[in-house]
Amino acid sequence: MADTTTTTTRPAMTRSQKDRLTSDLRIACLRISRRVRFESDSTVAPHQYSVLVRLEESPRTPKELAAIEKVSAPSMSRTVNGLVERGLVARADDPTDGRQVILSLTAEGRATIKETRRRRHQWFAARLETLTDAERALLVEATALLERVAAE
Template identity: 45%
Template sequence: MLTNIPNLRSDAGLASALRVSLARLTRRLRRQAAHHSLTPTQLATLSAVERHTAMTPSELAEHEKVQPPSMTRVVAKLEERGLLTRSPHPTDRRQVTVSVTPQGATLLKEERRAKEAWLAQRLKELTPEERATLRAAAPILEKLSKM
């Protein structure tokens, strides 16, 4: 367990341990993806649009920290696969908004279900005390993710 690692006593050591552990967990979760062949960027884009209902490609690019031309290509691929749809912007006729299609929403639901099933199984392998520690840490990790 991480608490036995001496360098966790410093903030720098904790930062290092968290970075490594979270990166490893993220890779493991990515491998649990439903079989849809989306790239991580495409999946993140689809998820962002779902969370924010409808967004312009420029808003998406800013949200996902990518250049607008890159986002335009990602949106085009997702639209081509029937996962996103474009609509005229409600107030600016020069722009469009993108929204998740029912097929896109279904794909996201399957993706989440596969990852959560894998993670739920891993959690069952932990002790009750370890699960309690993770429950206490979850809001803190969420806070860190929004800073």
């Protein structure tokens, strides 16, 4: 069967148009990310949630978390202390190095991740409901492109 799709040839983008697209798209992605993090009515702050998700992957030391999150050790200590006080994270002595502690999620920490994800999904889904079917279809295509860009 022959391919009956047609392609529309568009003129190449100018350097100025590419620069504008780069800026606009970067800012739009940052805004969406920020809105999802801050407006989804989460019970933990975004930086705390990020640590919980890292611990969901595997138990880690505070030093490992600080390196992954690109924050100072004192900053990570404050974040971890707050999560431990709330019962979301547990501390245990490292069996191979008595100077280190290993951090892991508690059942409450896992429940918090699940609830935060649910709320973020709900917040985003409500925004998508305001779009037309054609706009949602366009976002399906854009999502595939954005994932490709992020993977490169």
